[in-house]
Amino acid sequence: xxxxxxxxxxxxxxxxxxxxxxxxxxxxxxxxxxxxxxxxxxxxxxxxxxxxxxxxxxxxxxxxxxxxxxxxxxxxxxxxxxxxxxxxxxxxxxxxxxxxxxxxxxxxxxxxxxxxxxxxxxxxxxxxxxxxxxxxxxxxxxxxxxxxxxxxxxxxxxxxxxxxxxxxxxxxxxxxxxxxxxxxxxxxxxxxxxxxxxxxxxxxxxxxxxxxxxxxxxxxxxxxxxxxxxxxxxxxxxxxxxxxxxxxxxxxxxxxxxx
Numbered sequence: 001x002x003x004x005x006x007x008x009x010x011x012x013x014x015x016x017x018x019x020x021x022x023x024x025x026x027x028x029x030x031x032x033x034x035x036x037x038x039x040x041x042x043x044x045x046x047x048x049x050x051x052x053x054x055x056x057x058x059x060x061x062x063x064x065x066x067x068x069x070x071x072x073x074x075x076x077x078x079x080x081x082x083x084x085x086x087x088x089x090x091x092x093x094x095x096x097x098x099x100x101x102x103x104x105x106x107x108x109x110x111x112x113x114x115x116x117x118x119x120x121x122x123x124x125x126x127x128x129x130x131x132x133x134x135x136x137x138x139x140x141x142x143x144x145x146x147x148x149x150x151x152x153x154x155x156x157x158x159x160x161x162x163x164x165x166x167x168x169x170x171x172x173x174x175x176x177x178x179x180x181x182x183x184x185x186x187x188x189x190x191x192x193x194x195x196x197x198x199x200x201x202x203x204x205x206x207x208x209x210x211x212x213x214x215x216x217x218x219x220x221x222x223x224x225x226x227x228x229x230x231x232x233x234x235x236x237x238x239x240x241x242x243x244x245x246x247x248x249x250x251x252x253x254x255x256x257x258x259x
Contacts, residue, residue: 006077010070017066018168021136023059024109025165026172027052028133032126034173034203040196046120047190048200051183052176053117059172060110063136064103071099098142105136137165156225159218166214173204173211 031052035045074095078086090096109132116125144160177200184190184197 004080006073006080010073010077013066013070013073017063017070018164019171020059020062020066021164022168022172023175024056024063024106024113024172025059025133025137025168026170026174027056027059027176028113028129029169029207030173030176030204031056032130033207034200036120038200038203040199044190044193044196048180048183049120050117051180053113053120055176055179057110057113057117060106060113060136064106064110067099067103067106071096071103074099094142098139102136102139102143105132105139108132109136137161137168140164156222159222162214163218163222166211166218170208170211170215173207177201177204 031049035048035052038045040048075086075090078090109129112125112129112132116122116129119125138161141157141161144157180200181197190196
């Protein structure tokens with residue numbers, strides 16, 4: 001595989017991994033803070049919880065797969081650039097070690113979620129899920145831009161983790177709401193309760209608002225540090241990506257306000 005193709009595959013896997021991460025973390029927070037506390041019949045609650053946790057487990061499995069394949073793509077990119085095998089030196093790099101650890105933590109999270117599905121009422125199992133989720137999201141700090149900075153490295157890495165957490169909870173929560181809407185539409189017994197969907201949608205509102213505030217707060221600080229001025233916003237690749245993210249976020253928030 002050539003260097004350019006390997007880079008493209010690596011970027012594609014990273015993008016898919018972020019969506020999978022959102023599906024996993026968004027589902028966990030939505031299940032714990034939204035569905036679990038909803039004032040709905042216990043049978044219905046357990047059914048929706050199981051639906052959300054199943055999607056979260058799938059998301060965690062996809063994170064593990066994309067992380068593992070992403071590490072291989074980086075190795076192939078190095079091989080294409082150097083025209084020699086990157087092994088065994090590649091095993092000593094941060095990229096390999098972080099990718100491997102995140103793969104293992106994603107698999108651990110998937111296993112914890114599957115374990116939780118067997119008993120939604122267990123505080124121990126919920127704790128295991130959130131513990132595994134914390135390990136997974138925290139290790140993402142070593143894949144952030146700030147990890148390569150000489151100044152304010154720890155602060156930038158921490159802000160990036162919080163930024164990614166907010167984005168995952170918001171985007172993942174929306175994905176789970178879409179899946180839940182489809183479930184309600186297809187299940188006559190759920191569709192027979194007209195107040196079910198509005199009630200659950202209202203449960204997501206504070207979660208979504210908190211996530212957006214976290215995204216905006218951490219994103220603003222990161223943007224100021226990385227971009228610094230208008231020239232950096234317009235004349236750099238990072239600034240261009242940031243501008244697109246702002247536009248898409250504004251459109252998403254505007255659409256949410258209309259809905």
